[in-house]
Amino acid sequence: MCCLVACAHASEGPPASGQSGAIAHYAVTIFDNFDGARVRACVEGANIRAWVPIDNSAAHGLSGAWAEGTAVEATNGRIPLRESSHTSCVDYETRFGSSRFRLDDSSAVILSQAQWLWRPDPFPQGLNASVRFAVPLGGQVSLPWPRSDATYFPAKSAFFTETYGVFGDFARQTFSVAGATVDVARLGPRPPDDDVRRWLGRAVQTAASVGDRFPRDRVHFVIVPVDSPGEEVLFGMVRRGGGPSILLLPSSDATVGQLEADWVAIHELSHLWMPRLVPEDRWLSEGIATYLQEVLRARCGLQDPTRAWTRIHEGFERGRRSGTGRDLSSESRNMNRTGAYHRVYWAGTAFAMEVDLRLRQESNGEVTLLTALSRAEQRWSADARPVSAAVLLHAMDDAAGSRFIEELGGKYAAKSDFPDTAHIDSREYRRIRAQITAPAEKACGVSAESSP
Numbered sequence: 001m002c003c004l005v006a007c008a009h010a011s012e013g014p015p016a017s018g019q020s021g022a023i024a025h026y027a028v029t030i031f032d033n034f035d036g037a038r039v040r041a042c043v044e045g046a047n048i049r050a051w052v053p054i055d056n057s058a059a060h061g062l063s064g065a066w067a068e069g070t071a072v073e074a075t076n077g078r079i080p081l082r083e084s085s086h087t088s089c090v091d092y093e094t095r096f097g098s099s100r101f102r103l104d105d106s107s108a109v110i111l112s113q114a115q116w117l118w119r120p121d122p123f124p125q126g127l128n129a130s131v132r133f134a135v136p137l138g139g140q141v142s143l144p145w146p147r148s149d150a151t152y153f154p155a156k157s158a159f160f161t162e163t164y165g166v167f168g169d170f171a172r173q174t175f176s177v178a179g180a181t182v183d184v185a186r187l188g189p190r191p192p193d194d195d196v197r198r199w200l201g202r203a204v205q206t207a208a209s210v211g212d213r214f215p216r217d218r219v220h221f222v223i224v225p226v227d228s229p230g231e232e233v234l235f236g237m238v239r240r241g242g243g244p245s246i247l248l249l250p251s252s253d254a255t256v257g258q259l260e261a262d263w264v265a266i267h268e269l270s271h272l273w274m275p276r277l278v279p280e281d282r283w284l285s286e287g288i289a290t291y292l293q294e295v296l297r298a299r300c301g302l303q304d305p306t307r308a309w310t311r312i313h314e315g316f317e318r319g320r321r322s323g324t325g326r327d328l329s330s331e332s333r334n335m336n337r338t339g340a341y342h343r344v345y346w347a348g349t350a351f352a353m354e355v356d357l358r359l360r361q362e363s364n365g366e367v368t369l370l371t372a373l374s375r376a377e378q379r380w381s382a383d384a385r386p387v388s389a390a391v392l393l394h395a396m397d398d399a400a401g402s403r404f405i406e407e408l409g410g411k412y413a414a415k416s417d418f419p420d421t422a423h424i425d426s427r428e429y430r431r432i433r434a435q436i437t438a439p440a441e442k443a444c445g446v447s448a449e450s451s452p
Contacts, residue, residue, distance in 0.1 A: 022046035022124035026131040028116060030139070030167055034109045036063070036096055037116045042089040046124035051090050053077040054114040054160060054241075058094075061115055065092040079118065092118065108168030108187050110222055113143070113241060119159035129154050135167060142166040142185035144220030144243035157384035158242025161276075164222045177201045178208035181218040188225045188252070195256040196223060202260050206300045207269035209443035210292065211374025215272045220245040225252040233264035238271050240384035261302050267293040273373045274392055275380045280333040281389035284409065287348015288373070290315070291356070298437035300444035305437035309424075312349065319346030320418040329413045343418065350419040351412045357424070359400055360432050367400050368436075375399035389413065 022045040029038045041051060053059045059077025066072060067090050072079055074092075081088055096115050120127070131152045133141045143165045145152045166185040173184050173193050182204060184196055191199065200221060208214040220243060228234040228251040235249040246268045250259055259265075270292040277285045291312075298308035323331055323343030331340045331347075356369035376395040393406040412419065423429060 022127045024120060024127055024129040026117070026129070027134070028131060029134045030136065032136050034096070034107075034136075034168055036061075036094055038091065038093050039116055039118070040089065040091050041118060041120075043120045043124070043127075046120065046127070048081065048088055048120040048122060048124070050081055050121045051079040051092070051118040052121045053118055054162065058112075058114040061094045061096065063093045063095050065090055067091075077118075078121075088120070090118075107139075108166055108170040108185075110187075110224070110247070111165050111167060112162040112239075113154075113158060113165050114162050117154075117159065123156075123159065127156065129159075139168050140170070140172065142170070142172060142183065142220070142222070144183070144218070144245040146243075154242040157240060161239070161241035161384040163239045163241035163243070164220070164245040164247055166222055173197065175201065177204040178214040180204060180208075180214040180216060182221065183218065184221045184223060186223040186225075190225045190252045191223070191250060191254070191256065191259065195259065198256050199259040200265060202300075202302070203265035203269055206266050206296050206302065206444060207272070207292075209296060209300060209440055210270075210273055210370045211377070212443050213374075215377050216244055218243060219269070219272070222247045224249050226250070227252060229253065232258045232262040236264040236268045238268045240276055242384075244272055261297070263293040263297065266296060266302075270296070273377050276384055276386045277392065278386045278388055280329040281413070282335070283328050283332040283344045283348040283413070284351065284389045284392065285348075286345045287350070288352045288369075290345050290349045291352035291369075295356075295436050299440040301439065301441070305434075308437055309433065312353070315342070315346040315349060316418070316421050318342040319350075322346075323418070325416055327414050327416045347412065347415075347418055350421050351409065353421070353424065354419075355396075355405055355408065356436060357429055357432055358404065359402060360435060361429075362402070365432075365435055367402070372396045372400040372402075372405075 022043065024041065024043045027040045031037060053062070056076065062074055062077050064071065065074050065079040067081065072090065079090055079092060094116050096111055131154060132150055135141060143152055144163055145154045145158060147153065171186040171193070173196065175182050175197055182200060184200065186196060204214060204219065222245065224247070226234055226249045231251055232254045233248055233250045236246065238244060238246045248265055267289045270289040271285060274285050274288060294308045294311055297303045298305040319342045321342070323340045324338050326334065328344070328347050332344050335341055335344050352369060359367045359369060359372065373396065376399040379395045389409055390406065393409040397403060397405045424433065
């Protein structure tokens, strides 16, 4: 049995205390082979009835639970307490499912915290939570949560929404860009640290150019190199439980220049300007992020403006050929089953483009989709649970001083055919299109400084 040590990290200090007085402490011991964990969880200052998993998919991994040394029978992952008290502790063991993104030659795994983090039920408002880890000797942990030395401090959303965590032996680096702390966990030897810093630093600054600031104080990246000839970055996904965490799968053969010019990291970062949306409204968030990945790269010199508009045209054509004939809301809700991704993403892109063109035309260039997003973003709740498109659209109308965005969004959601986009090539809009992709060197400049 390999001895266990608590993993150490740079001190950043715990977050500000909540107001309820309730405190939860977790001690998480990762098993030697990284296939599970034993957790001791205690809550003080709140009466709770049970400990429950973040979602039902994690419930099957619970292999045992104990209260004061006595086995507790759990149902659907729910660990009941015999009686409510102001201090309640349980011990439980979970077995992890296989990590989809684990490298064959890596001794690190990528896990959702849902596989080991159970929350108190009912959940105390203003709960202050801390998590300490013990991992096999030489191992470490990387999560998108504030930390101080060996202790992490997850926010409320970490108990309701999944995020990425990395456990084991991996490379780690931290730097600052656009006022945000960038924390990177990388499995495998490539890309090297200098290339990662240049690639992701440029991507964060490009996303920040929406509002001359980045919408989060910190962002966590998990980098898993893969064998993917012909594609600079095979896949990307953002999760938000307790803070934004972005998984990226770059080609192990990609050069740093190719990574900088690629769209995937900028697409995922663009999502952070918006709240997380319910499944039927994903056309909106995916469409805006797709539009931004093209126009921001053109504004920041990562692709030629002509190429940006060509890519958008080509995307519209793919969107027209895709889909099942449902309205856009239904296509969004079912796209993981039907595969109608092009229809959903590019119809949403058409919406973003139409909003941008109309805002610029009506304001003589003073108000844009970018300024509307930047102003509206400050209204989102810190809670990472999904909201409806109406929340985003109404806030954008208010921020832009317009009256058409929410109504237009309703029309797009109800359409069962692909929107007409021929007007973007008209003489009326050519001048505005040039403004959209005009260079913005000042907003796109990069200044990355290593943290101590």
